[in-house]
Amino acid sequence: xxxxxxxxxxxxxxxxxxxxxxxxxxxxxxxxxxxxxxxxxxxxxxxxxxxxxxxxxxxxxxxxxxxxxxxxxxxxxxxxxxxxxxxxxxxxxxxxxxxxxxxxxxxxxxxxxxxxxxxxxxxxxxxxxxxxxxxxxxxxxxxxxxxxxxxxxxxxxxxxxxxxxxxxxxxxxxxxxxxxxxxxxxxxxxxxxxxxxxxxxxxxxxxxxxxxxxxxxxxxxxxxxxxxxxxxxxxxxxxxxxxxxxxxxxxxxxxxxxxxxxxxxx
Amino acid sequence: xxxxxxxxxxxxxxxxxxxxxxxxxxxxxxxxxxxxxxxxxxxxxxxxxxxxxxxxxxxxxxxxxxxxxxxxxxxxxxxxxxxxxxxxxxxxxxxxxxxxxxxxxxxxxxxxxxxxxxxxxxxxxxxxxxxxxxxxxxxxxxxxxxxxxxxxxxxxxxxxxxx
Amino acid sequence: xxxxxxxxxxxxxxxxxxxxxxxxxxxxxxxxxxxxxxxxxxxxxxxxxxxxxxxxxxxxxxxxxxxxxxxxxxxxxxxxxxxxxxxxxxxxxxxxxxxxxxxxxxxxxxxxxxxxxxxxxxxxxxxxxxxxxxxxxxxxxxxxxxxxxxxxxxxxxxxxxxxxxxxxxxxxxxxxxxxxxxxxxxxxxxxxxxxxxxxxxxxxxxxxxxxxxxxxxxxxxxxxxxxxxxxxxxxxxxxxxxxxxxxxxxxxxxxxxxxxxxxxxxxxxxxxxxxxxxxxxxxxxxxxxxxxxxxxxxxxxxxxxxxxxxxxxxxxxxxxxxxxxxxxxxxxxxxxxxxxxxxxxxxxxxxxxxxxxxxxxxxxxxxxxxxxxxxxxxxxxxxxxx
Numbered sequence: 001x002x003x004x005x006x007x008x009x010x011x012x013x014x015x016x017x018x019x020x021x022x023x024x025x026x027x028x029x030x031x032x033x034x035x036x037x038x039x040x041x042x043x044x045x046x047x048x049x050x051x052x053x054x055x056x057x058x059x060x061x062x063x064x065x066x067x068x069x070x071x072x073x074x075x076x077x078x079x080x081x082x083x084x085x086x087x088x089x090x091x092x093x094x095x096x097x098x099x100x101x102x103x104x105x106x107x108x109x110x111x112x113x114x115x116x117x118x119x120x121x122x123x124x125x126x127x128x129x130x131x132x133x134x135x136x137x138x139x140x141x142x143x144x145x146x147x148x149x150x151x152x153x154x155x156x157x158x159x160x161x162x163x164x165x166x167x168x169x170x171x172x173x174x175x176x177x178x179x180x181x182x183x184x185x186x187x188x189x190x191x192x193x194x195x196x197x198x199x200x201x202x203x204x205x206x207x208x209x210x211x212x213x214x215x216x217x218x219x220x221x222x223x224x225x226x227x228x229x230x231x232x233x234x235x236x237x238x239x240x241x242x243x244x245x246x247x248x249x250x251x252x253x254x255x256x257x258x259x260x261x262x263x264x265x266x
Numbered sequence: 267x268x269x270x271x272x273x274x275x276x277x278x279x280x281x282x283x284x285x286x287x288x289x290x291x292x293x294x295x296x297x298x299x300x301x302x303x304x305x306x307x308x309x310x311x312x313x314x315x316x317x318x319x320x321x322x323x324x325x326x327x328x329x330x331x332x333x334x335x336x337x338x339x340x341x342x343x344x345x346x347x348x349x350x351x352x353x354x355x356x357x358x359x360x361x362x363x364x365x366x367x368x369x370x371x372x373x374x375x376x377x378x379x380x381x382x383x384x385x386x387x388x389x390x391x392x393x394x395x396x397x398x399x400x401x402x403x404x405x406x407x408x409x410x411x412x413x414x415x416x417x418x419x420x421x422x423x424x425x426x427x428x429x
Numbered sequence: 430x431x432x433x434x435x436x437x438x439x440x441x442x443x444x445x446x447x448x449x450x451x452x453x454x455x456x457x458x459x460x461x462x463x464x465x466x467x468x469x470x471x472x473x474x475x476x477x478x479x480x481x482x483x484x485x486x487x488x489x490x491x492x493x494x495x496x497x498x499x500x501x502x503x504x505x506x507x508x509x510x511x512x513x514x515x516x517x518x519x520x521x522x523x524x525x526x527x528x529x530x531x532x533x534x535x536x537x538x539x540x541x542x543x544x545x546x547x548x549x550x551x552x553x554x555x556x557x558x559x560x561x562x563x564x565x566x567x568x569x570x571x572x573x574x575x576x577x578x579x580x581x582x583x584x585x586x587x588x589x590x591x592x593x594x595x596x597x598x599x600x601x602x603x604x605x606x607x608x609x610x611x612x613x614x615x616x617x618x619x620x621x622x623x624x625x626x627x628x629x630x631x632x633x634x635x636x637x638x639x640x641x642x643x644x645x646x647x648x649x650x651x652x653x654x655x656x657x658x659x660x661x662x663x664x665x666x667x668x669x670x671x672x673x674x675x676x677x678x679x680x681x682x683x684x685x686x687x688x689x690x691x692x693x694x695x696x697x698x699x700x701x702x703x704x705x706x707x708x709x710x711x712x713x714x715x716x717x718x719x720x721x722x723x724x725x726x727x728x729x730x731x732x733x734x735x736x737x738x739x740x741x742x743x744x745x746x747x748x749x750x751x752x753x754x755x756x757x758x759x760x761x762x763x764x765x766x767x768x769x770x771x772x773x774x775x776x777x778x779x780x781x782x783x784x785x786x787x788x789x790x791x792x793x794x795x796x797x798x799x800x801x802x803x804x805x806x807x808x809x810x811x812x813x814x815x
Binding site: 086087088089090096099100101103104106130133134135136137138139154155156157158159160162163164165166167168171172173174175176192193194195196247250251252 | 768
Binding site: 039040044153189190191 | 320335337339341342343344345346347348349350351357358361416419420421422
């Protein structure tokens, strides 16, 4: 029996491939227990929509308390941790001023008061989202109702979406979030270390027929609805009143509109 | 074969050592995992309602695939209702459906979330930290088979159990 | 052929042990990061990519630069590069492996990396980046190993290697173009949103890569007495390539500066102002950028004049200047400054932490170890045939 090393390796490889291949084929033939006719569907309470959108009416936000209530409603429901430093910070909805939220084309003659006027900012759930394009695993994806959702199970934490987002809407779990959540809410899971997260337009509440947490606590400051529904409040406001969006020149088609001049639609 | 005698002898000893566990346990029956099905929630159900989403045989073989499919349907497709092979509807929720029956018996072992004060390993990566451990029902099989489920770094057991 | 790497002089083993020690430290630092999260690095919500991705960017260029040997030798029959091509391929392999390692240490959930292949996303540039990097690694391993083995046995290389070698030429260009596309397609980052990113990446790669290769050849000559360029023509040809590539790189940078500053659009020049002059009092990158600028021009000047580029000592200074200038540009400034100012026009600065630096050094040590092993193999094969 004199074969050289190369022949030996070649024969060993062939036998291994044959063995593995046939074991796959044999297990494929074995009958698997199959539960017949299982189906999936939407809940009867689910609020269907083609394009969820939000109108922000800052005239309804009058005190610090108003902003805090809205942010806390979201962050406490969704177990958003408070790391107490801006480096690791995670935020889904927060307040920033006009000058920074609508950056670009700075008007130096604008009243200081206007420059510093506050605006709620959050993920814009764009129609043309650069973050979804960038994601290499489709862990962030666009749902049929227009919501840009995160699949925390699939995210590998590459943070490409954070680079792609022109609005700074996304946060990363640089640390394990659980020790930094003051009061755990069992309504929604926490996230784990190493994944990206952001506002999800409360799609889990929409599936139960409820409105988003921030909207519920906003005293009419945040109006939520389906843009594709001609009778919805958001559609009426957006088509008739003066609204602006952040960085419209980038073509991402944000779904969050900011009402200029206030409105008495309540 | 050069030094053939020594090589063949060592091969036989090696294969003997390798298969030792099989020979040692030949003929003995293994007890298998002790799966606790007597949680308070299950005990409260009427006998005819003591049914899981699918049959035990199916779940034993396929719960991983079912959980994956549920995840895809709920997270990615927005479909939160599952109609099983018998036509019963269930809400797709690990916490509210599966754990409604299979939650850990709280008196026996309360779930404690990872907290730096109580963590004795000093690490905070929840996938490595044992404080984010599986409910007893899951752990009974998963500890036996040494396959660690990673669900609990994010998902909870139902409200009663959480401190 | 691997057995040639297992026997060496005392100096060889001291060097290998040193590298293993650095790798061990880097590994320990990485375990700290794995256990406690990327919070141990200097990255933040605003500057979400840092040292790791910057090294990846620089090293993809070094890996691509092997094409600057392959193209003249195989496509244009430039015989002078004959002995050096293998050294180029054996530099590309560790460079690509280091790139992949830097990605692995940078992601938040490394155990899930296979998701990129399980759930392919054809619209994502990162997906293509993974594909082309894996392909390039395989090409170089197959080509390098086969040609060297054939040479060792005294045969010509088998015919099927030729098409793979030809494939490696556009593939090398593609790996760096795809990497540039990672940055150049993002609408919110004005420092990167420029058509010339890919061209500049290639130019700086073809300057830094061959420069590193020349220095490695000089080290090999000193350490093993093996001369990959006995007539001296190959190194001078590579110097020519480095010279023109670096001039192109600097020229492209000046083009960027013109568009940004002459157009007057504030967002387009904000990051550049931050890099060169500081913004709102934040200026931690300014000294590095000016150092890179001075070194770039110094390197070009030393290579333009025949006396300085022929002289061994000034040649080394010129090459080092060019390598360091390119490393500062890609491996330090470009990635970080893309995030400054952030999407809210605020400045958040970045500096790497010690943990981050140790992990980086560990990965570089792995690359250096691989280069050592591969070069030892190549040189041993050549020397035993001689």
